[in-house]
Amino acid sequence: MVLEQYLLILFLKLAAAASLASIVARFGVFQRVLMAEERTVEKRLSIAAGLGILYSAGVTARILSRSNYQALDLGLEGSLVAGILGGYVCGLTTGILISIPAMMSGEVLSMPLFAGVGVAGGLLRDLAPDKEDIWKFSPFPDLGLWRFIREVRNWRRTGYHLTLFAMILFAEFLRISLSQSFGTRYLYHLFPANPEQHPMLVAALFVTTVFAVALPLKVWNNTRTERMLESQRALLTEARLQALTSQINPHFLFNTLNSVSSLIRTNPDKARTMVYKLSRILRRLLQKQESLTPLREELAFIDDYLAIELVRFGDKLKFQKEVDPRSLDMLVPSMLLQPLVENSIKHGLSARVEGGLIRILSTVERGIIHLVVEDDGDGIAQERLANLFEQGIGVSNVNERLKVLYGNDFRLSVISQPKGGTRTEIEIPQVATPVAAISHRQMA
16 A cells, blocks of 8 residues: 555545544434433443444445445544443443444454453543543643643643543554454454555554544534533523513512502502502512413503502503404513503603503514504603613613514514604514523523
8 A cells, every 4th residue: 555545544534533423413312412421321322322333334334345445444443432422331332333343244353352442431531530621632642741731730631631642542552463463354454564664654543543532522522512502592591581571570569669658648448459469460470480471461461560550540541452362372571561561651641640541452464473552642752762772671671682582583663752652563473482492492
């Protein structure tokens, strides 16, 4: 075999190692296994089965092609990787599965070698000071030595990486020694036919073996990192949503309790009525944990809220609902309408002697839920309307919650004229799944 052909085979071997790792990383089951460092025997056997089938396919291709596809044979590297990833059971089982095609073709030393290397991989896993250190392995020994010198406090991790590096080299050395002692008929290897002529080819072989083990670890570590980032984004989304919701509830509670305090002396019966209504609202808030709620329940919440406000404003406040019956059971963000209704009362109607009217409308058209909250109050000044989404708690909070739940797949607009009332329109998808729910499914 000429120099160029030999180097090409080694290069293709690295490409095959990276490709196999990428194929495995696409499976959701494997991704979930990667995220859990403590694995049951069942999970370890599932890893062994998956890796064993893929790596044994490469061995089979090499045998059936009569060594035309030597680069696909990654039996030794696959056994070691399986042990490092899943422990003794996984390494042993994977080594046995990978060696079956070789054993059937007469390479009888394959099974004891691959099984032993798999068990050695499990030993390396147990030796790791921290399981995360496995994923930080570098195939460059000079980098490990530099870390050993520079990071004295992390000498155990650096020492582990150097041990892992040495074990890979020893596994390849053992394969070459056994093959040369008993013959290639009993154990396949890629050792150059004339190492004296090209001594660097021997070094290239050992380097290729190291990288063929390190590449899958790097590919799968990237997959783990992506999954962890997705998990963190989901948690961040949930925390942000809870923070926005918590801004609404205390604001509403403060206003209601302020009204109750003013009525306790002047009208105790109305104060008791308000306390009763408030208890119903708080009970519903405490029981409600979901980010989404049927529109029917959201409107019932508005009814209780306005019952409190009607006690305070009397006949000055009027309320109308025009609701499409098809929309009642559709999901909308919880506490979506209350801050808009509160804004209409506080900024549009409370200062008017004659009071005013609040209307809530809902329609469904082409998979879109249309919600409208409008009043005939004083309206919003144009200079304040221009910065409405960046100020206050009401509209800006609703806007932020819709962004968290739907991304850009919603519309929120506020139309207002001084002394001409205010109309707030919301459009959200009827069947679209919110971002928070998507993130939760991805974590499962």
